[in-house]
Amino acid sequence: MFDLKFTGIKGFVVLVVLISMAVAGRVHANPRYASIVINADTGTVLHESNADASRYPASLTKMMTLYMLFEAMRLGKMTLDTRMPVSAHAASMPQTNIGLRAGEMLHVRDAIPALIVRSANDAAAVVAEALGKTETNFGRMMTDKAREMRMHSTTFRNASGLPNRTQKTTARDMAILSVRLMKDFPQYYHYFSTQSFHYKGTTYNSHNRMVRTTRGVDGLKTGFIRASGFNVATSAKRGERRLIAVVMGGKTASSRDQHTAKLLDRSFKQVTVTQIAASSINTGDKLIARGYLRADAPIPAAKPILTLAGKPDPAAILQGRLTPVSNVSVNTYLPKNNSWAVQIGSYFEPGRARAQAQAATRWVAGEVAVVEVEISNRTFYRARLVGLRKNQAHTACQNLSRNGIDCMVVRSHG
Template sequence: MFDLKLTGIKGLVVLVVLVSVALVGRAHANPRYASIVINADTGAVLHESNADASRYPASLTKMMTLYMLFEAMQQGKMTLDSRMPVSVHAASMPQTNIGLRAGETLSVRDAIPALIVRSANDAAAVVAEALGRTESNFGRLMTEKARQMGMHSTIFRNASGLPDRAQITTARDMVKLSVRLMKDFPQYYPYFSTQSFRYRGITYNSHNRMVRNTHGVDGLKTGFIRASGFNVATSAKRDERRLIAVVMGGKTAASRDQHTVKLLDRSFKKATPAQLVASSNHTSDTTHSRSNSLTDAPIPAAKPIVSLTGEPDPAAILRGEFMPVSDVSENSNLPKSNSWAVQIGSYFEPSRAHAQAQAATRWVAGEVAVVEVEISNRIFYRARVVGLQKNQAFNACQSLSRNGMDCMVVRS
């Protein structure tokens, strides 16, 4: 047992160690957890936790299958009345399914609710073969489409989300897909609020209880396999503001839903309508799964991890949290200079800082720089893209935000 009869500096050190050990234990309590909440209109990240960590998409995969189907319809290759053949492969898909038999056909009109409401694996395979000849080839087409969307961390191998160790994604990529479904196919998005559909005399009810139970929620999709835990991508609109949340790795469907509701409620409250609309004024709440694990414990109020000057909050350093930086307004009180930079984040390792800065150059032009700073007797490394004029820096930061990277404009 620990001897707690300590005072002064020695006692404080022991207390810090005990707290740190407890937090590390909680961080590993649910290694599958990841989450992100964004403003659908601006792309501003309002919350994220493990958003870039590899996860199994499970049936969130079917959102991409639907995207491919909606695109084929928009291009005139399919209509709601088009009928797709059911192969032996499709008919052999395990539950959940709608009992399709080889040699039959399935209409697009029935396939859409089968995928959304029932999350039918047999219907997913039918769509895959209709659009890609084989499901494996369709997986390649899905992956190519994901790359075009900026989903650089996603690989698809099947159309359903059934277990495949090579089929991976991230919470950030899934929120990008959610946005694209809504913006590219607004005429089809209402399908995602469907609560039941009837096929061959059987009524199927939706697994997505958030649509009927949560204020403002009007879509998208749930998913589960044993390796992934309980996933959900959901969209909510309140007072003309729309947020999209992705939560992955829930221990139960109920705890996943409760946690998602808390994230949505907090994200709607944490910013004024003007702040939610202005993409150049957003802040990001990024923490490890330690503080956002899917438990019944209340989610703590959002705390900034860095100040507007890019300095880490010492309390966040103690918690061991990753330190992003948030975009600031062009009307802020930043020093005036002809040399500006976009700061991507502050990191404990110089290699990670360099990698993040290098990744940013996929969307903005500039030179990569890593700046070493000492704060509270600890060395940190700031990732920056430098050599920009003021307007270039603000435009670059907005471009990065649209592509899911947090940033801040600073004088270099």
């Protein structure tokens, strides 16, 4: 048994690794299996197994169909009252469907729960043709959007997830999509917890039983085709923490749900330790490294312990294109003038904080700082762009967010 008082966080991490190995051993015999659990608030990967292996998305595809629909609504191209024509192609879609007929009209307000609750293939084709003229073209649009999101291992061919040997994704990419749905369209996220809806006199019940059976789960989507097995992308919130779990290749819906619930339970225990750094106050920060950067040489690989919200590590994405900090001054303090900063993340090692701050300078000019802070007798290192006025900090953070780097504006104290 581990003595956590003696081994501290390292011992806890070892324990989590051993548990993950045991879980992986049980599912290793299933060649379709893949899984990942991330902290939706920090981007930290809490568990992964075959997370970058190519898999069939099945009806998880409909999350991107919904993303495209929500984006069209945000741009004013669609509203909940928009009526979309049902073509012969859409009406021909196999189960599961809601029995649409060619020549009918489908309202957007009905299409959304049809996609989420019923996982209706005919409704997916209607949305595809409304936005992309043809489903084939809509598949290209979906793939382009995936590239914008840095879902580099995903290719879409249709809007439904029906079998297509070239329609592929990964568990990691589906986690990215899950987070983006929640972050980019919070006003529509409540749809993903819908358990039933009525259409033309028929009541349809959700395939996502985890919303009813697993503590904290409030969405997102399930999927199944024979080539993929049973998939799920799910979000759970307990207290102030929210996790995203993706499991692919389950042998049955029940075993998939049980396995996902266990991964969530273990990961919530793990995140209790790793989120200590994110909960501290913003006083007494010691600047340990500071300097202007240039983007012309490689940086060492650095996977963060903590980032601030929602996406994969930008430093890993940019690996090989940045250079270490120069002009380092140690044990100085943050300036009082222009005392606003953009914080990129908190880390257990200064080198990792430095690498993350370097990644941000690809899109915004600024002075990088690595800030040391003591929390609960442990030292953490914050990656920041410092010496900014308030409006500059907000503009910089907006620019970073548009380029896939999550951040927050903070007030630095001398």
